[in-house]
Amino acid sequence: MIINELIAQHSLTLSIASAVLLASLLSRLLRKDATGKAQGCRPVAKRWQWDPVLGLDIVVAQIKALKGNYYLPWLIELHSNMPKTFEINFFGKRQIYTSEPDNLKAMTATNFHDFGIEPMRRHTKGSMPFADKGISTVDGKDWEFSRFLLKPFFYREVYTSTDRIEPFADHMMALIPGDGESFNMQSLIQRWFLDLTTNFIFGKPMDALANPDRARITWAMLDVLKGGRLRAQFYMMMWAFNWTWWYKAVAEVHDFINVHIRETYKAIEEREQRIANCLPVEPERTDLIWYMAWNLRDEELLRSQLCLVFVPNNDTTSIFISNCIWHLARHPEAWEKLRQEVLAHGDAPLTFEALRNMKYLQCVLNETHRLTPNNVTQIRVCLNDSVLPVGGGKEAKEPFFVRKGDVVSITKTVMYRDPELWGNDAEEFKPERFDGRRVFWEFLPFGGGPRRCPAQMMVQTEAAYMLARLARVYRRIEARDPAPYTAVMRIGPSNKTGVQIALYK
Template identity: 55%
Template sequence: MSLASTVSKQSLQALLQQTNFLDRMKIGLSAFVVYFCCMIAVDWGIYEWKRKAHGCGKIPRYPHRDPFFGFDIVLGMAKSLRNDYFLIWLNKVHENLPKTFRVNFVGTRFIYTIEPENMKSMSAINWRDFAVGPMRRNNKATAPFADKGVNTVDGHEWEFSRFLIKPFFTRETFTDTTRLTTHVDRVLEQLPADGETVNVQPLIQRWFLDVTTESLFGESIESLVYPERAPICWAMVDVLRGLRMRLQWYKYIWLFRHQAWLDAVDVVHKYLNVHISRTYDELDEYKRQGKDPEAADRNDLLWYMASNLQDKELLRSQICLIFVPNNDTTSIFISHILWNLARNPEVYEKCRREVLAVGDEQLTFTVLRNMKYLNAILNETHRLFPNGVTQVRKCIRDTTLPVGGGPDDKQPIFIQKGDVVQVNKNVIHRDRDIWGPDAENFRPERWENLRPYWNFVPFGGGPRRCPAQMLVTAEASYFLSRLMRVYKRIEARDSNPYVGVMRVGPSNKTGVQIALFKE
């Protein structure tokens, strides 16, 4: 046989093998598509049967460009997070649609809703029908940063986590404004002279890091005194931003590039490990001496948690899920307040008159709570910039929500086990049907005679309501009152519109560029 004939025969065999491979690929792909379509049809049939049995109306459907997989919503979300316009994208998703509709998220049925009654039902009435664990812990969205904690578990594990953190949110803690005095003094000392531009956001973040570490660990990191200690603060910011991305990706977090996030997690873990090891060593010494840990001079949260939990890794997980999100909540909230006040100097002036009216009286919690206009500013900031933009729960047993179905969108809707309900609080808080035609405007006066219900839920509601609300209110009120006692006016030094960079909640991309004046 000639060489040419041999080569020709080998080429033919290779071609046939390639053709067979392509044919098998086509058959396999076709089989997958048929299987996928059959599964959708079966699931839809079961869902419709249950819906009718429960007497529920049909949920309007989001107008997908890709109705089979919903890649349009997934890619739109990913792009908005990457390019820092997630809040704008979320509002546009709801634009010209009913207040409740269903979304296909790569085969999972998501129910987007901005109905306050649905929020109430999911959070308070039928709250046991929904869980956070499947969204956060079961799919490893928070790992390896944290595993079990108050924000990631349900049932008895959640009750235990609440027990561990309870001392941090007692009335004795949040009403004690004296714990803030020294730290606020240091902030005021570092603010520049009259009229000099300053990005106050990093300074506030360092201030609150000092406050939090003192409460949690019994000693402050004092990053305002020693700026070289501040990098832990920026690592926590990176951790939170990565967590937001991972939580939004749901079951598809493997698409998220996370090496930078893992590096930030490592920084936070190393910092916490030092405090945890020191605390366990001190506890062991107490026990060797036959002393009662409850009678110790230390009364910080870590001491209490370590006394009730003997697992170092689990303790770190629990403390991570309090320390990092809590450190961001108040500092970003105050930053948002100052961002708004700088653009509304008449509001600052009016509030300052209220603050000065109490004279040199000590700024106790009671005094601060009685400042009605100051509290209206806090509420208005929460409304426009809720720290928790969405509230997401997975349905763990078949249930219903009260409204959103049928031709008039007023009939109850059926939620099947495995469905995900997402309440978009940022959209509720800007709904013109609730807040009027000026819903997008910063106007604290709207709170003079307003008594919100489930249409205002910055900290959620029901048994799983965030316990930090009064703590955040006290810290923000005290900081602002001290600032207003010193500075007569405030001025914006950044004309750019707000661009929300997502962490757990949003923060402005360019920070808070302001100038403060004593005269």
């Protein structure tokens, strides 16, 4: 009897609490909707879902798409028969998809302080134990400090230097098989870029070109990226996955980076002791870890910052260059046009200025970014109630209200294939479309606003240099894989079978 009374009392208490909570939520939503209407906002279209409460239909579909390597077609299909801006329910949260350039501008620049990444990346612990604070997990002052630690990326003498690229390119070119022999160019590009990037970040190359076994760290980094994407997208159900494989990859990457951190701290300590004793010292190192270690004397914090630079940077750049070659191998007319432009430069050094002035080469880079962007989506959490300019109302052209906690996803892979922006041939690889074209917010492969990628100029220089070196030597490039591009998602897409080609001098 007493137990039944207690149950009844608690049930009544829970019912009252639930009712109060529901009333509070409804009242809050109504106030926010009223605020939005007062600012001239209109609601955005809602995509039909068979689970409108939790949105598990979208969750399950996305998991299947990622595991089945058809995420990009699925994402494009999600946008089909919908306005350019619409909302869905994802794990019970409002998520807005948009492919409007003006919304990208507002989210990343005009209303920059209203949108961030920390709530969905750091607060969820999805990136742990791989990394905590870093350039791609924090907002505000922490982000400003992470940006400060990457200052060497902004040095003009660094990103304009092709001398630092040349010796590694020479080594890679010497490893390319003979005329007509099939090989996977992507694996060679990965090893080349490992040497290039470890030299810049850690002050000495890994020598992966000379010792392919050393490139095994790449596979650990790829697993970290795959797991990182899953954990970021499905942070509310991380408990449902077995992460043993991911933790193993994280440990391998940490072991690799820890060695460099400890060596650097030791070198700094020895240098400071010599200076204190008025002894001569070597010229100061110019690599990234040296600069970061001088400004951050905590091994765990430094490792976190480095992890969020080294791992994503290594993957995105090598995949971008690989994607360039994948497209060119299927468009011999584009390769010939590129080659003639490079040959017109003669034997003069391939300097930063020379590469920037090769207009068709720059068009090839841009067209590759457009069709196979590394940043498929640009996602932010709304930190303060805000307004985005385009997507509300029946015509989806009016402003709409974004509530604190809402997630906004700019779908670049849809924006970059929009016929209204790029013409009816938007699905085709045509570098010429960028010839003389001034692009604004409809094309920002490295992002825009304060959070744009700090490595933008460096990446473009490295990619342009490698393509120009290949074009100087090889008159023909031939695809040896008839399959269409099948995107395996890490941070961005990579072709499932790599870049199977043959080259002819």
